[in-house]
Amino acid sequence: MRRRASLILLACAVFFAALSPLMRWYAFPRLARIPANQYQDMVLEAKGATLLDYDHIRAKKVSKVTIVQTLKGNVEAAKKIEKTAGRPVVVWDSLSYVQGPDGKMVSRVPERYIFDAHSQDPVHATGETVDGDPVTRQGIEFKWPFLTQKRDYEYFDAQTRTTSPIHYKGTQTFRGLKVYYFEQTIPWTKVPMPKSMPVKGITPETVAKTGTTRWYSTVRKFWVEPVTGAPVYGEELHKEELRGGSLLGGRAKVTAFAGDVKMREDYIEHTVALVKHNRTLVLMLTSYVPWGSLTAGVLLLALALYLEARARRPEDPAPTETPEPEPVSV
Numbered sequence: 001m002r003r004r005a006s007l008i009l010l011a012c013a014v015f016f017a018a019l020s021p022l023m024r025w026y027a028f029p030r031l032a033r034i035p036a037n038q039y040q041d042m043v044l045e046a047k048g049a050t051l052l053d054y055d056h057i058r059a060k061k062v063s064k065v066t067i068v069q070t071l072k073g074n075v076e077a078a079k080k081i082e083k084t085a086g087r088p089v090v091v092w093d094s095l096s097y098v099q100g101p102d103g104k105m106v107s108r109v110p111e112r113y114i115f116d117a118h119s120q121d122p123v124h125a126t127g128e129t130v131d132g133d134p135v136t137r138q139g140i141e142f143k144w145p146f147l148t149q150k151r152d153y154e155y156f157d158a159q160t161r162t163t164s165p166i167h168y169k170g171t172q173t174f175r176g177l178k179v180y181y182f183e184q185t186i187p188w189t190k191v192p193m194p195k196s197m198p199v200k201g202i203t204p205e206t207v208a209k210t211g212t213t214r215w216y217s218t219v220r221k222f223w224v225e226p227v228t229g230a231p232v233y234g235e236e237l238h239k240e241e242l243r244g245g246s247l248l249g250g251r252a253k254v255t256a257f258a259g260d261v262k263m264r265e266d267y268i269e270h271t272v273a274l275v276k277h278n279r280t281l282v283l284m285l286t287s288y289v290p291w292g293s294l295t296a297g298v299l300l301l302a303l304a305l306y307l308e309a310r311a312r313r314p315e316d317p318a319p320t321e322t323p324e325p326e327p328v329s330v
Contacts, residue, residue, distance in 0.1 A: 005307055006304045006305075006307035006308040006311065007304075009300050009301075009303050009304035009307065010300075010301065010304040012297075012300050013296075013297045013298075013300035013301035013304055014297070015297075016293040016294070016296040016297035016300065017293070017294060017297035017298075017301075019289075019290075019293040019297075020289075020290040020291070020293040020294040020297065021290070023285060023289045023290045023293065024285070024286060024290040027285060028285040028286055029118050030118075031285060032118060032146050032281075032282055032285055032286075033088055033090075033117035033118050034090045034115075034117050034118075034120075034143070035073065035090075036073050036075045036078045036079075036088075036089075036090055036091075036117070037073045037075050038071070038073045038090070038092075039070075039071065039072050039073060040070070040071050041068065041069065041070045041071070042068075042069045042070075042263065042267055042271075043066065043067070043068055043069075043263075043264045043266075043267050044066070044067040044068075044069070044234070044261050044262060044263050044264065045064055045065070045066055045067070045261070045262060045264055046064065046065040046067070046238070046259025046260055046261045046262070047063065047064050047259075047260075048061065048062075048063070048064075048259070049061075049062055049064065049065045049257065049258060049259030049260075050062070050255050050257065050258040050259065051065055051100055051106065051256075051257055052242070052254065052255065052256040052257065054197075054198055054199045054202065055199070057242075057247060057248060057249065057254060058254065059254055059255040059256075059258075062100060062101045063101045064101050065098065065099070065100060065101070065106065065257065065259055065261075066098070066099050067096060067097070067098050067261060068095075068096075068097045068099075069094065069095070069096050069097075070094060070095050070097075071092045071093075071094045071142065072092065072093050072094070073090060073091065073092060073093075074091040074092070074093050074112075077091040077112075077127065078090055078091045081114060081123065081125045084125075085123050085125070087116060087117075087123075088116070088117035088118065089114060089115070089116065089117060089123050089125075090114070090115055090116075090117045091112065091113070091114050091127075092111075092112070092113040092114075092115075092142070093110070093111075093112055094110065094111045094112075094113060094142075095108070095109070095110050095111070096108075096109045096110075096111070096158075098257075104198060105196070105198050106198050106257070107194040107196060107197075107198070108194065108196040109130070109131045109158070109194055109196075110129075110131060110132070111129065111130050111131070111158060112127050112128055112129045113128070113137070113141055113142065114127070114128050115140075115141075118146070119145055120140050120143055120144065120145045120146075120229065121140075122137040122138065122139070122140075122141075122156075124136055124137075130158045130161060131192070131194060131195050132195060133161070133192070135161050137156045137163070138154055138156065138163040139153065139154025139155050139156050139163040140153055140154065140155055140156070141155065141156040141158070142231075143229055143230060143231070144182075144224050144226075144229035144230070144231070145229050146227070146228065146229050146282060147226065147227065147229070147282075147286065148180055148224055148226040148227075148229045149226075150168050150171070150180060151168055152165045152166065152167045152168055153165070153166050153168075153182070154166075155184055155220075157184075157186055157218075157220075159186070159189075159191045159216045159218075160186060160189045160191055160216065161191075162189075164184065164186070165184070166182045166183065166184035166220065166222070167182060167183055167184065168180060168181075168182055169181045169182065169183050172223065174223050174232055174233060174272075175232065175268070175272045176272075177225050177232060177272065177275065177276065177279075178225075178226070179223040179224055179225055179226070179232060179233075180223075180224045180226050181221070181222070181223055181224075182221070182222045182223075182224060183219065183220065183221050183222075184219070184220040185218075185219050185220075186216070186217055186218045186219075186220070187217060188215050188216070188217045188241075189215065189216055189217070190213055190214070190215055191214055191215065191216045192204065192214070193207050193208070193214050207245075207247060210245040210246045210247040211244055211245030211246060211247075212242050212243065212244060212245030212246070212247040212248060213242070213243050213244060213245070214240065214241070214242055214243075214256065215240070215241045215242075215243055215253075216239070216240050216241075217239045218236050218237060218238045218239065219236065219237040220234075220236050221234065221235045221236065222234050225275045225279060227279045227282050227283060227286075228275055228278045228279050228282055230271075230274075230275045230278065231271075232268070232271050232272050232275050233263055233268060233271075234262075234263055235260065235261065235262050235263070236260075236261040237260055237261075238257065238258070238259060238260075238261050239255070239257070239258045240255070240256040240257040240258070241253045241254065241255055241256055242254045242256050
């Protein structure tokens, strides 16, 4: 019986030991993926910002500028690209909609972002655009990879259509979560005018004829939860200027937008709660189940060896009975 039990325990030990690397290196890349149909939105605000009054072409202080960002998974487009890409792909149709304190549109910039569902590496395919312009992204955008490392990453900037490093600046605690803080500085760069302008009759083409150009600079900050790679908070010190040309009436430059853009509090709370939930799911695949299985396998192996050793030990000899003396007849 002991030998049979030891063989059963040995088989269980082998199973759990094999489950550990399978869960981490086989199941994790296949199960930890961004859903192709994911939809999310985010509201950011810049209070006390400076905004361009297009009617008079002058900068003015406003109470608040609101930026609504939406990301919508395009399932049909992802399926078509997967056929040639040979890997799971996510297609995000995003929109950055900026509005002034009166609710009127300031700018509207759509994007199509195509990336690997697990690694978040960009996937280049027809339709990869920013504001209708074809682009070839390098690096990440919106989200870091699962199991984010303490290092710099290449990050794509949609305004300049270029990629530059976003630097790891240290580990912090944010709303009870351990996060990695990243920062990227984009120096003053000439960028295209948005195709959707807030005033009828003004288009990028009409502005270009005046000789006026648009310039942009920002300091981009992200606090990223490393297990999921999801930013739980973001902030930008954002500046835009119009420079030169007859549109400015002889002035060298005019501020088009300047403000400290921050996530709205209700969206911070929602994001933190969602990331905490997803963090547990990822840890199940990368830590809890693999290490738990390995530990169980080692313990079962030790118990199997112990029972096997007990089964092989020779039994003690049976004690000899001393016969009772029989009576002697006379």
